Amino acid sequence: MTSTTQDLSRRTFLQGSLGGLVLSVSASGAVQAAEAKRYGAATMPGGTVEDPLVFVSIAPDGTVTLVAHRAEMGTGIRTTLPMVLADELEARWEQVKVTQAEANEARYGNQNVDGSRSIRHFLMPMRRVGAAARQMLESAAAARWGVPLPEVKAIQHQVLHLPSGRRLGYGELAAGAARLPVPQGASLKLKSPADFKYIGKGNVRMVDLEAIGKGQARFGMDAHLPGMVYAVVARPPVVGGKLRSVRSDKALQVSGVLKVVQIPGFTGAPGFQPLGGVAVVAKNTWAAMQGRAALEIEWDDGPNGSYESVSYRKTLEAAARAPAKASRSEGDALAAWAQAPATAQLSAQYYVPHLAHASMEPPVATVRVDAELCEIWTSVQNPQAALAGVAAALGFKSEQVKVNVLLLGGGFGRKSKPDYVVEAAILAKAMPGTPVKLVWTRDDDIQHDYLHTVSVEHLEAVLRPDGLPQSWLHRTAAPSIGSLFAPGGKGQLEFETGMSALNMPFSIPHVRIEGAEVEAHARIGWFRSVSNIPHVFAAQSFVAELAHRAGKDPKQFALELLGPPRKISPAALSDHWNYSESPELYPIDTGRMRDVIEAATRGARWGRKLPKGHGLGLAFAYSFLSYTATVVEVAVDAKGEVRVVAVDMAIDCGPQVNPERIRAQMEGGAIMGLSLALSSEITFENGRVKQSNFHDYEVLRHAASPRIIRTHLVNDNHAVPPGGVGEPPVPPVAPALCNAIFAATGKRIRELPVRSVV
Amino acid sequence: MTRIQINGKAQSVSAPDETPLLWVLRDELGMTGTKFGCGMALCGACTIHLDGAPIRACVTPVSAVAGHAIATIESMEKDRVGQAVQQAWVELNVAQCGYCQAGQIMSAAALLKAAPKPSESQIDEAMSGNICRCGTYPRIRAAIKLASSRLAGVTK
Numbered sequence: 001m002t003s004t005t006q007d008l009s010r011r012t013f014l015q016g017s018l019g020g021l022v023l024s025v026s027a028s029g030a031v032q033a034a035e036a037k038r039y040g041a042a043t044m045p046g047g048t049v050e051d052p053l054v055f056v057s058i059a060p061d062g063t064v065t066l067v068a069h070r071a072e073m074g075t076g077i078r079t080t081l082p083m084v085l086a087d088e089l090e091a092r093w094e095q096v097k098v099t100q101a102e103a104n105e106a107r108y109g110n111q112n113v114d115g116s117r118s119i120r121h122f123l124m125p126m127r128r129v130g131a132a133a134r135q136m137l138e139s140a141a142a143a144r145w146g147v148p149l150p151e152v153k154a155i156q157h158q159v160l161h162l163p164s165g166r167r168l169g170y171g172e173l174a175a176g177a178a179r180l181p182v183p184q185g186a187s188l189k190l191k192s193p194a195d196f197k198y199i200g201k202g203n204v205r206m207v208d209l210e211a212i213g214k215g216q217a218r219f220g221m222d223a224h225l226p227g228m229v230y231a232v233v234a235r236p237p238v239v240g241g242k243l244r245s246v247r248s249d250k251a252l253q254v255s256g257v258l259k260v261v262q263i264p265g266f267t268g269a270p271g272f273q274p275l276g277g278v279a280v281v282a283k284n285t286w287a288a289m290q291g292r293a294a295l296e297i298e299w300d301d302g303p304n305g306s307y308e309s310v311s312y313r314k315t316l317e318a319a320a321r322a323p324a325k326a327s328r329s330e331g332d333a334l335a336a337w338a339q340a341p342a343t344a345q346l347s348a349q350y351y352v353p354h355l356a357h358a359s360m361e362p363p364v365a366t367v368r369v370d371a372e373l374c375e376i377w378t379s380v381q382n383p384q385a386a387l388a389g390v391a392a393a394l395g396f397k398s399e400q401v402k403v404n405v406l407l408l409g410g411g412f413g414r415k416s417k418p419d420y421v422v423e424a425a426i427l428a429k430a431m432p433g434t435p436v437k438l439v440w441t442r443d444d445d446i447q448h449d450y451l452h453t454v455s456v457e458h459l460e461a462v463l464r465p466d467g468l469p470q471s472w473l474h475r476t477a478a479p480s481i482g483s484l485f486a487p488g489g490k491g492q493l494e495f496e497t498g499m500s501a502l503n504m505p506f507s508i509p510h511v512r513i514e515g516a517e518v519e520a521h522a523r524i525g526w527f528r529s530v531s532n533i534p535h536v537f538a539a540q541s542f543v544a545e546l547a548h549r550a551g552k553d554p555k556q557f558a559l560e561l562l563g564p565p566r567k568i569s570p571a572a573l574s575d576h577w578n579y580s581e582s583p584e585l586y587p588i589d590t591g592r593m594r595d596v597i598e599a600a601t602r603g604a605r606w607g608r609k610l611p612k613g614h615g616l617g618l619a620f621a622y623s624f625l626s627y628t629a630t631v632v633e634v635a636v637d638a639k640g641e642v643r644v645v646a647v648d649m650a651i652d653c654g655p656q657v658n659p660e661r662i663r664a665q666m667e668g669g670a671i672m673g674l675s676l677a678l679s680s681e682i683t684f685e686n687g688r689v690k691q692s693n694f695h696d697y698e699v700l701r702h703a704a705s706p707r708i709i710r711t712h713l714v715n716d717n718h719a720v721p722p723g724g725v726g727e728p729p730v731p732p733v734a735p736a737l738c739n740a741i742f743a744a745t746g747k748r749i750r751e752l753p754v755r756s757v758v
Numbered sequence: 759m760t761r762i763q764i765n766g767k768a769q770s771v772s773a774p775d776e777t778p779l780l781w782v783l784r785d786e787l788g789m790t791g792t793k794f795g796c797g798m799a800l801c802g803a804c805t806i807h808l809d810g811a812p813i814r815a816c817v818t819p820v821s822a823v824a825g826h827a828i829a830t831i832e833s834m835e836k837d838r839v840g841q842a843v844q845q846a847w848v849e850l851n852v853a854q855c856g857y858c859q860a861g862q863i864m865s866a867a868a869l870l871k872a873a874p875k876p877s878e879s880q881i882d883e884a885m886s887g888n889i890c891r892c893g894t895y896p897r898i899r900a901a902i903k904l905a906s907s908r909l910a911g912v913t914k
Contacts, residue, residue, distance in 0.1 A: 213859060669893070
């Protein structure tokens with residue numbers, strides 16, 4: 001292992017789910033064992049920091065500068081968290097500036113933008129920071145005037161003395177306020193939600209919006225430093241492959257090429273280490289690309305050289321048919337199945353292939369290494385992991401590494417793995433004092449991604465006379481993300497099965513959830529909504545199949561299956577992970593699930609008479625502590641061409657902090673869900689990814705995009721803790737689409753992507 | 759040395775003839791508004807205007823643009839249509855991550871110059887070369903229509 005913190009930061013998340021001990025990692029990298037049963041942000045490296053002096057500064061002219069400590073990858077979080085703070089601060093948004101924090105979790109708290117956690121973990125801390133700063137300004141004004149504190153009130157960038165009408169601006173009060181003690185605990189006075197000016201209003205635009213439209217926003221790809229050189233890397237085409245030989249004389253003859261540098265491959269499990277290979281450093285990106293093409297390389301593929309998607313699918317299918325270890329068992333699903341007549345049995349298998357993230361900005365990092373300092377400009381979801389990985393690779397102390405966080409041109413989980421930053425640092429070390437920009441081409445991105453897993457999901461149900469299941473078995477066979485961190489890791493971890501397999505919430509007497517053990521031959525990573533993708537695709541397709549068998553309307557059947565509104569402890573479903581949140585604070589609330597189903601179906605006017613060839617499909621999911629439902633309307637023509645006519649997306653994420661951006665995430669999630677359902681697939685041959693760019697790794701484009709996406713935000717409620725927003729839109733989309741195709745054509749799709757429905 | 763005209767300004771560039779214009783813009787001239795996405799004219803992130811028509815800078819050799827007028831996203835603020843498109847993009851909060859949006863805006867501006875009131879299928883045709891992985895397509899379509907109606911109002 002070349003790093004500790006970076007791998008552990010994800011493992012904390014994993015280990016916390018396994019009961020026993022929770023590992024917590026301080027910014028210095030020291031590992032401490034603590035008693036289990038910490039939840040939420042407390043399970044994350046760096047936890048939370050609630051110091052107004054860290055996040056807020058106020059200039060004499062009243063300009064309020066707020067620190068965005070989480071990276072922006074498209075959700076709007078760089079705006080939304082400062083907006084939350086500004087609301088409690090009673091700041092005028094027009095006088096607020098946002099500045100981006102560098103990597104420093106000891107100073108700012110956790111910075112890993114991943115797992116749909118930013119609002120979940122930082123809504124309340126940012127509210128408290130803003131409220132504390134507001135109260136400090138009020139106290140400073142009361143002291144200045146010599147009046148009792150209850151007589152003053154902060155309103156929109158001024159403190160007002162209520163009896164006299166005197167006013168002092170924040171700029172005049174800032175210096176005095178900064179010297180006061182920070183109010184804490186019971187002395188903190190949070191606003192009532194009724195008094196919010198920005199939270200829940202949708203009246204604050206993204207801070208980068210105008211700059212983006214003018215081409216002035218700075219993404220990781222846009223780092224531009226004097227004297228900078230450029231690099232691309234030829235990586236082993238097979239994961240775990242090694243360099244056998246390289247001849248670089250032709251590459252060095254390419255005009256503009258400066259140097260050829262070897263990068264060592266990883267040892268042990270891949271983690272966030274570079275894949276290894278040969279880098280070409282040049283005066284510009286194009287010359288580096290030309291130089292790379294001129295390298296003469298022989299690779300030793302190693303054991304993953306035989307990885308092949310067609311035969312691997314057979315392996316998964318066999319694993320999904322064979323009994324496996326149960327991670328949840330109630331009643332006796334095996335006996336129920338064995339004793340049931342064939343007429344009461346239903347079983348099905350579903351397949352979801354590997355997926356590549358394909359963010360529009362490929363991975364990129366710019367690094368300058370001097371004797372004592374390494375400075376980085378990059379777009380990463382997890383800046384602290386980048387810092388730790390680079391420090392370990394260079395043998396630097398963490399204080400010697402500075403990570404400047406630029407905008408991410410998309411992330412979707414890919415950019416929480418900073419292998420590319422470590423590569424750039426290794427190259428920069430070979431070019432002391434010179435900034436090196438390492439660019440991944442699109443081919444690099446598609447062929448060397450941390451892929452979404454590939455899975456076969458096997459479901460079995462035994463039906464009662466009324467068509468509802470009395471027995472439910474879900475066996476999932478998919479290589480695990482655990483294999484990224486532990487060599488040979490085979491079984492899915494609880495945080496994977498806990499994404500909509502283990503925590504199936506229906507009231508069914510006999511339940512059995514099993515995970516098969518299969519080997520990984522690629523780097524398995526997390527992709528927006530992770531294992532919810534295959535699990536929800538399978539389970540929600542299967543629910544519609546059950547409804548059909550029962551001869552019932554799919555929506556009516558879904559509501560019967562969910563049963564009356566009630567709160568279910570995840571622990572009662574053998575789910576002791578629950579996205580690392582408390583089962584008491586975050587029970588599964590079937591009433592909220594019913595509400596989103598009602599909202600999506602109402603939006604789509606479920607039950608109306610449809611044109612010929614049209615169909616409506618419903619699916620719903622509980623993921624990242626939020627409730628989502630999707631209705632897709634498709635039109636299938638005589639040739640079997642599927643057109644998505646409209647999509648209704650409903651979410652209950654608890655409090656709706658930035659509803660305008662929630663709608664954007666719902667729209668984007670619909671498109672991404674349709675992309676993976678209709679277009680995208682990564683396959684392997686001879687251990688190599690067969691696809692390389694957008695011609696053969698297809699994603700949805702304008703023409704195929706639905707013209708209508710209606711979003712329904714349900715139950716804005718600050719009395720329940722926040723759920724996630726970034727990932728939850730994705731899981732129900734693919735099954736809703738396939739259920740719609742079934743409604744339109746009678747053809748049941750059990751594998752993605754949907755190729756043909758004739 | 760190739761002499762090219764970018765955003766109304768003559769520039770001398772030293773890159774070899776076959777170098778794609780994208781890398782001349784980004785690496786040599788430091789004009790980073792034009793984005794790299796695929797290198798094969800498959801995603802549209804690098805869309806610029808050559809004599810007013812949209813082209814992909816990632817596959818256009820710098821030698822091919824000598825003697826032609828190049829416009830990049832950096833010049834759209836001063837372009838009547840470009841400005842209307844940028845304004846509509848802001849009003850409808852189109853962007854998510856924003857990385858592809860310079861290319862989307864360049865394709866949209868070129869479309870509205872050629873077809874001030876584009877049909878749905880003209881929008882499909884003009885825009886389907888521009889990928890947005892965040893999924894902002896419905897808002898882009900709405901923003902094109904908004905810009906179109908604004909421009910029609912101004913010219914009347």
